[in-house]
Amino acid sequence: MSQLSHDLQADIAAKSWKHEAFKQELLNNPNAALKALGVEVPSNIQVEVVEETANKVYLVLPVKPSVLSAAELSDEQLEAVAGGRIADKTTTVTSAGVTKCCWG
Numbered sequence: 001m002s003q004l005s006h007d008l009q010a011d012i013a014a015k016s017w018k019h020e021a022f023k024q025e026l027l028n029n030p031n032a033a034l035k036a037l038g039v040e041v042p043s044n045i046q047v048e049v050v051e052e053t054a055n056k057v058y059l060v061l062p063v064k065p066s067v068l069s070a071a072e073l074s075d076e077q078l079e080a081v082a083g084g085r086i087a088d089k090t091t092t093v094t095s096a097g098v099t100k101c102c103w104g
Helices: 006-018 020-028 030-036 063-071 075-082
Strands: none
Touching: 006 020, 020 063
16 A cells, blocks of 8 residues: 555645646656655655646545455554554655655
């Protein structure tokens, strides 16, 4: 499963609203834009960025639970999920106010 924390998503959106060049890089080359924030995207993770408009919204369907259950979580990851947060494997990022990212 790959997840970006809600805080990270909010920080990325805020930066894209303030900086058009960052937004364009995020849309055209998300891995490079995230790397510029200090977020390393694992090679087995594909990131696609789409921009909603006033007349178009996107509904993202999460990964099917049976697919997730096939991958075992560590005790630490289970505790993190049970505690209402997503365990992060990446160190805290300070660039542009970005605070957390995780891929589990």
